[in-house]
Amino acid sequence: xxxxxxxxxxxxxxxRDPLSLVFGFGLPLVLLFLFSIMQQNMPYELxxxxxxxxxxxxxxFSFLTLFSGMLxxxxxxxxxxxxxxxxPLGARxxxxxxxxxxxxxxxxxxxxxxxxSSFLGLTLDANSIVALIVLLLISVLFISFGLLFGTLFTxxxxxxxxxxxxxxxxxxxxxxxxxxxxxGTFKTxxxxxxxxxxxxxxxxxxxxxxxxxxxxxxxxIGYTVVIMGIAIMIFRKRIHS
Amino acid sequence: MIELNGITKAFGERVVxxxxxxxxxxxxxxxxxxxxxxxxxxxxxxxxxxxxxTSGDIKIDGKSIYSNLQDAKxxxxxxxxxTAIAPNLSVKENLEFIAKIxxxxxKEAATRACEMMKQFSLTDRSKSKAKTLSGGLQRRxxxxxxxxxxxxxxxxxxxxxxxxxxxxxxxxNILLGLKGQMTIILTTHYLDEVExxxxxxxxxxxxxLCALGNTIELKEKYNKRSLEEVFLFxxxxxxxxx
Numbered sequence: 001x002x003x004x005x006x007x008x009x010x011x012x013x014x015x016r017d018p019l020s021l022v023f024g025f026g027l028p029l030v031l032l033f034l035f036s037i038m039q040q041n042m043p044y045e046l047x048x049x050x051x052x053x054x055x056x057x058x059x060x061f062s063f064l065t066l067f068s069g070m071l072x073x074x075x076x077x078x079x080x081x082x083x084x085x086x087x088p089l090g091a092r093x094x095x096x097x098x099x100x101x102x103x104x105x106x107x108x109x110x111x112x113x114x115x116x117s118s119f120l121g122l123t124l125d126a127n128s129i130v131a132l133i134v135l136l137l138i139s140v141l142f143i144s145f146g147l148l149f150g151t152l153f154t155x156x157x158x159x160x161x162x163x164x165x166x167x168x169x170x171x172x173x174x175x176x177x178x179x180x181x182x183x184g185t186f187k188t189x190x191x192x193x194x195x196x197x198x199x200x201x202x203x204x205x206x207x208x209x210x211x212x213x214x215x216x217x218x219x220x221i222g223y224t225v226v227i228m229g230i231a232i233m234i235f236r237k238r239i240h241s
Numbered sequence: 242m243i244e245l246n247g248i249t250k251a252f253g254e255r256v257v258x259x260x261x262x263x264x265x266x267x268x269x270x271x272x273x274x275x276x277x278x279x280x281x282x283x284x285x286x287x288x289x290x291x292x293x294x295t296s297g298d299i300k301i302d303g304k305s306i307y308s309n310l311q312d313a314k315x316x317x318x319x320x321x322x323x324t325a326i327a328p329n330l331s332v333k334e335n336l337e338f339i340a341k342i343x344x345x346x347x348k349e350a351a352t353r354a355c356e357m358m359k360q361f362s363l364t365d366r367s368k369s370k371a372k373t374l375s376g377g378l379q380r381r382x383x384x385x386x387x388x389x390x391x392x393x394x395x396x397x398x399x400x401x402x403x404x405x406x407x408x409x410x411x412x413x414n415i416l417l418g419l420k421g422q423m424t425i426i427l428t429t430h431y432l433d434e435v436e437x438x439x440x441x442x443x444x445x446x447x448x449x450l451c452a453l454g455n456t457i458e459l460k461e462k463y464n465k466r467s468l469e470e471v472f473l474f475x476x477x478x479x480x481x482x483x
Contacts, residue, residue, distance in 0.1 A: 088315050
């Protein structure tokens with residue numbers, strides 16, 4: 001119960017910061033409309049909505065990294081976390097408290113982008129439900145990155161790291177261009193990281209290629225477990241340090 | 242009663258708290274003094290379970306706090322040195338949040354929040370976001386958050402640091418009102434504050450307790466006119482009392 005109360009506080013802290021929310025929800029929508037307009041003027045199909053929408057949603061998740069990282073970093077920077085460490089809250093309560101409030105925000109991001117994409121020609125059908133579930137799982141990866149950054153860095157440093165992270169997410173995930181266009185070492189590096197797998201899994205779910213989802217999704221889940229595990233390990237160490 | 246039995250805290254070769262033994266009575270307002278780096282903050286952190294001692298034990302009513310730290314934490318609360326509040330939550334929400342994580346249900350948390358706002362004169366700012374309060378009011382809220390769980394032991398780490406004279410005096414009056422209701426352990430650099438509030442004083446130097454008693458006893462013992470003179474004398478001489 002304490003973990004839910006902590007989660008509720010964390011959600012209020014995030015949702016009451018309007019500027020973050022404008023970027024978190026607004027930027028993916030702007031990009032969605034921008035690239036759709038660009039597609040209309042292109043002679044070839046580079047930004048088809050069926051490929052573009054899942055990519056943009058995954059890109060939008062990088063703001064979950066910012067939200068969770070900033071919140072944890074801020075709590076660590078102030079004495080609030082010290083107050084909480086002295087309270088009866090346990091390690092599990094912190095994990096649930098920081099993770100849980102991010103999931104409704106992720107869900108809202110997905111739904112908003114779904115609705116916007118439907119106006120741009122995306123057909124919402126049974127595959128969209130599968131895509132929604134896959135995307136929610138992917139969102140946990142980005143929340144884990146945020147918790148790791150927030151555990152390691154101050155809120156100000158998280159802001160700087162986010163600038164780097166969002167670019168890595170954008171350019172090494174195959175959202176804006178097909179990785180086959182470059183190939184070679186660049187493509188190999190991209191496939192060593194989880195971001196392109198996240199986009200592949202989401203695109204497969206949207207396209208109804210359910211058999212192709214798992215290979216990509218397992219990589220994402222593997223990364224999530226490792227990143228979250230490291231974040232928890234460091235956080236526990238910080239509680240006792 | 243809180244008993245510290247020969248607690249030592251070492252970070253590698255550096256001994257920060259050195260075989261400290263101390264008893265603090267139930268309901269006592271105890272001030273722990275010391276220059277920067279004397280070891281008082283580390284002592285407080287060990288007492289409220291934030292750090293584990295390298296050796297020694299801390300008991301509350303005869304029971305080691307380390308036998309079940311979570312249960313022990315339920316009995317204590319802290320107002321850290323820096324104001325520790327959730328900035329985007331209102332005054333009432335901050336209070337209810339802390340009450341709930343200490344196990345109160347929604348109704349009880351709301352009732353206690355109202356009590357605390359009345360006691361700390363925060364009722365008229367109930368709906369204000371904590372970040373919009375003045376420094377003095379934020380500090381009041383931070384201390385109210387430490388009191389809302391009705392702890393047996395409350396730790397106040399430099400509660401009036403950075404406050405203006407009026408805000409300090411207001412806070413003193415509130416703290417005087419809390420005397421006897423719970424054990425309060427105060428750390429501060431303001432010795433007038435100690436003379437005004439504390440039942441008993443412990444002065445630490447280089448990780449050891451070098452003076453212990455009430456302010457009158459200490460002044461008599463060291464033949465000094467003020468607590469400040471006592472403090473300067475014992476911390477200079479590094480005389481070890483316990």
